[in-house]
Amino acid sequence: MTKIHEISNILLGWYRLHKRELPWRDDRDPYKIWLSEIILQQTRVQQGLPYYWAFIHKFPTIKALASADLAEVYNLWQGLGYYSRANNLHKTAKIIASQYNGLFPHSYPDLLKLPGIGPYTAAAIASMAFGLKYPAMDGNFFRVVGRLFEVDEQSNSTTGKKLYHKLGELLLEGVDSADLNQAIMDFASARCTPTAPNCDSCPLISHCQAFLNGSVNKYPLKTIKNPKKVQYLYFFYTENKIWIRHRNKNTIWNNLFEFPNFISSDPIDISNKYLQVKLYEKDLLIELDGNPHYLKHHLTHITFHIYILKIFSNFAMDKLWKTNGFFVINPKDYKNYAFPKPLVDFITNHLYHV
């Protein structure tokens, strides 16, 4: 027990010297903390920072965010990934504006009920904004604690979560939970890194079980992941019209906009001038016009081979696409819609100059 307290004090001492200056740390404004936490879920600070400023600039208060159109929120989120976060951000803003008079609830269970706020984010807000003693258990926490105590449980298993939570509570005993939670994050990100941590100059060298046993690379325990899938994605565009469709299947890029396309698990032959494809369950004979463009897009669980095919525009296609839920937009208006990343690349490279 006293040893754990010693670890907390070392982390806090390190934090006082090396704390990162981040805009949501200037005060204890729960709106800023919440916004930053949602943006930073599975996202590095350097990647999220421009988005944080864009949101704060456009929506200085949670009521401003709540009264915005969902489309505006998606548009600001474009390029950040995990777009359900944008949807949940807007939902929670509306709930807090209407049911809580614009003020965040101060309890962990109430925070947990809000869309997009899970166990980690609820603990982060509860501790950083309201000083409550909840361990913020993110990837940083699991890495530092997993190594310090050689935790032989997966962080995503039921027993693992309980064990980590118990260790987190012990670390928070008798210290400022806002500071300690953030100290662990900054320490993990700067010093106790996933690969090649510089253990030789680590202030916790004599307390780290993994270092003492030479097992730093074993912790935190790795979770087994599924093999990556390969998919072939075929997009179509025409010279004078931009067709887009609102994705409403509950799959990747849900609620964003897309160009006419189909996905295949096998490559198809695009060397023919005429292409027989299935577009939303309707057979379509397409006459190609010009060479295809090719992109490769890597996701965590899928590798997309993307072919962009220019086709002739004619009345038959107009009719077919309209019946499949597509509609035409003016090229200069495309920025009003939120597209997945491969399509943003495509628009930038090929359509913006139309």
Place this chain on the structure above:
DNA sequence: AAATCGTGGCC
């Protein structure tokens, strides 16, 4: 409980 959801950076 395990699968799914994006994108960028790093080596």
Place this chain on the structure above:
DNA sequence: TGGCCAAGATT
């Protein structure tokens, strides 16, 4: 360069 990982949540 392909795999790993990042302030996880949801179903």
